[in-house]
Amino acid sequence: MERIKHDKYKYKTVSLFAGIGGFDIAFSNAGFDLIWANDFDKYCVETFKANVSDNIVLGDINDHLDDIPEHDILVGGFPCQPFSTLGKLKGFDDERGTLFFTIKEILKKHDTKVAVLENVKNLLNHDGGKTFTRMKRDLEELGYKVYYQVLNSQDYGIPQRRNRAIIVAFNKKYFNEEPFTYPEKQTLTCTAKDFLDDDVEEKYFISTNMIGTILGKGTKGYIVKPTIDQDICKTLTATMHKMHRASQDNYYTDIKNHEKYCDKNKTNIRKLTPNECRKLQGFPSDWKQVVSDTQAYKQFGNAVTINVIYAVAKELFDYIEKNKIGEW
Numbered sequence: 643m644e645r646i647k648h649d650k651y652k653y654k655t656v657s658l659f660a661g662i663g664g665f666d667i668a669f670s671n672a673g674f675d676l677i678w679a680n681d682f683d684k685y686c687v688e689t690f691k692a693n694v695s696d697n698i699v700l701g702d703i704n705d706h707l708d709d710i711p712e713h714d715i716l717v718g719g720f721p722c723q724p725f726s727t728l729g730k731l732k733g734f735d736d737e738r739g740t741l742f743f744t745i746k747e748i749l750k751k752h753d754t755k756v757a758v759l760e761n762v763k764n765l766l767n768h769d770g771g772k773t774f775t776r777m778k779r780d781l782e783e784l785g786y787k788v789y790y791q792v793l794n795s796q797d798y799g800i801p802q803r804r805n806r807a808i809i810v811a812f813n814k815k816y817f818n819e820e821p822f823t824y825p826e827k828q829t830l831t832c833t834a835k836d837f838l839d840d841d842v843e844e845k846y847f848i849s850t851n852m853i854g855t856i857l858g859k860g861t862k863g864y865i866v867k868p869t870i871d872q873d874i875c876k877t878l879t880a881t882m883h884k885m886h887r888a889s890q891d892n893y894y895t896d897i898k899n900h901e902k903y904c905d906k907n908k909t910n911i912r913k914l915t916p917n918e919c920r921k922l923q924g925f926p927s928d929w930k931q932v933v934s935d936t937q938a939y940k941q942f943g944n945a946v947t948i949n950v951i952y953a954v955a956k957e958l959f960d961y962i963e964k965n966k967i968g969e970w
Contacts, residue, residue: 643671643924645670645886646670646724646779646927650673650692651673653962654700654713654714654715655674655714655716656676656710656711657680658716658745659681659720660680660686660690661681661686661941661945662686662690663689663690663693664719664947664948665717665758665946668946668949668950669717669951671955672958676689678700679694681700682700682702684700685933688932689932693925696699703741703744704911705743707751710752712752714970715754715756716748716749718758718759718760719759719760731970742777749781749784749786755816755970756811756958757781759809760806760809760946762807763807765807773851786811786814787812787822788810789811789812789821791808791824792808793805793824796830798950799830799924801830801832801837802834802875802878808824808950810958817966817967822961823956834894835871838894838918841899842903842915846915847896847909847910848909848911848913856888856911857870858886858887860887865891868887869889871895873894876892880939881940882914883936892914894912896911912949916935920942923942923946924948925942925945
């Protein structure tokens with residue numbers, strides 16, 4: 643989605659594990675005042691500064707706890723690998739899983755009024771549901787009312803199957819006891835093919851030597867039908883640059899650009915370009931790619947879908963306006 647400018651921004655917001663700024667753009671579009679961000683990946687910070695703002699600090703969040711300013715809202719997609727079915731599912735046994743406890747300490751120190759957290763769908767089911775039950779209990783013990791729901795990007799205008807758990811926690815002493823509702827689903831009126839670039843270089847096309855592997859059905863215990871040219875694309879991942887099989891990653895037939903740019907050693911099937919990944923994650927058209935393709939694929943694969951977070955942020959802004967206690 644494109645950037646939305648406001649005459650006035652409200653509710654000081656800090657962004658943890660900010661990545662390339664998906665939360666920041668979405669919340670800014672909804673009218674929130676983004677005052678500070680942090681990420682430990684230097685390439686993400688480079689992209690953030692080129693496209694969002696200079697209000698980002700590079701480094702481990704635990705080394706910058708004293709730098710976090712007073713704020714009303716805390717947002718962040720905390721690392722999902724400990725809970726992802728694509729990872730090793732170590733949860734709190736993975737040091738990245740313990741970053742939730744860092745978030746908890748920040749909320750406690752700053753008496754944060756609202757926290758909005760994002761993670762993979764499997765967070766809710768990890769370890770038989772025990773992991774999320776503990777998180778929810780910890781937040782409730784700090785005085786928060788916790789809401790959670792799995793939202794799919796394809797329900798908010800983006801033709802990508804991407805399910806993510808969105809947690810919204812309200813510090814009860816700052817709000818009337820009205821329930822928070824998640825944004826309603828939207829009818830999808832486009833396909834992934836509408837997001838494809840008109841002009842695509844040869845380097846994105848699959849070679850004749852690789853096509854057998856790309857369209858393979860897998861081996862041994864992993865047998866699955868390869869699919870290409872999907873109207874709703876598969877979930878974009880941080881490892882797209884490695885080009886997995888068509889059962890995992892997204893590939894499209896592109897006869898026009900194949901005839902224009904490719905020789906006989908290339909097939910007419912190609913992977914998504916970084917720019918197409920940008921569009922399929924809802925990032926604006928004025929986006930500048932200042933890193934390599936490999937880093938860009940990683941960044942968009944790890945990002946939140948802006949359209950989804952914007953829908954939540956807009957609902958949240960309206961909720962705060964109607965239900966906050968006193969003036970902030």
